[in-house]
Amino acid sequence: MNSKQIKQQSLQSLKGNWGIGALFTFIYFLISSVPTVVVEMVLIPYPEWEETLSYAVINLAIAIILLPFAITFMLAYLTMVRDSKLRIGELFTGFKYFSFFRAIGISILQSIYIFFWTLLLIIPGIIKGMAYSQAVYILRDHPELSVNQAITESRKMMHGHKWRYFVLNLSFIGWAILGIFTLGIGYLWLSSYFLTAHAHFYEDLKTSQAKEKQAIV
Structure with missing residues (x-):
């Protein structure tokens, strides 16, 4: 599917889920912001x-x-795409598939790889970032893999599809700019749209490559 088709499917998946998606974004914003705010408040006298x-x-x-x-925020939308319903308990769905420490491990290892590629030039770093973009989804579906194996499988899966992934991300720039004019409120819904599109991209990629393997056999 092209970007337009993926976004159309994403809008279809989000029907009846926009409200809970906005709530997800707000909760995630609180989770990611509160610790830093608390530290800043504690250190005000110092x-x-x-x-x-x-x-x-x-x-x-x-x-x-x-x-x-x-x-876990990402994976909640993959579950929604597959089950058609976004449930509040799915905000922490990632911990059902791999541990807290594996989640840290895959994030750090991806960052290290991308950092070293970026030392060569910015462009190689961006390309490798796209190449490793499916690793979390792969680890969710194949928890038997190591963190490094999931990253390797993502690189293989994204071979020949990085440009399509780049175009999909680029297509959200207009919405991101519009979100600025809403004082950031629009991002409550845009995050859901963006992550649902990414989940559909993975599903489409996975399905098309499975069909290719069957055709070869």
Whole structure:
């Protein structure tokens, strides 16, 4: 499917799910924002801390701990695409398929790989980022794989499909700009649309490659 078809399917999947999707985004925003806000409030009487290594370490630790929640947010929409209903309990659906620490592991390993490719040039880093984009979905469907194997499988799966993935992401730029003019409120719904489109992209990619394998056999 092309980007237009994927987005049409995404809108169809989101019928009856827009409200819970907006709530998901809001809850995720709170989860990802509250720890940092709390740290900032605690350190208000100690502004000199912001210049210390301890402050940087605390922020890094918070960012790492929050990585699995970003993954569960993604996977909730894959479940919705398959089951047609987005349920509040699915916000933490990722933890049903792999552990909190595996979620951290795959996020960090992807980041390390992309970082080293970016050291060559920005473009190779972007390309590899797209190549590894399906790893989380693959690990969800194949928990028997290691984190590194899931990344490798994503690279193989995305061979010849990176441009299609790039175009899909590019097609949301207009909506992202429009979200700015709504003072960010529009992102409550745009996040659902974006992640549903990504889930449909994975499903389409998985289905088409399964058909190709059957045709070869």
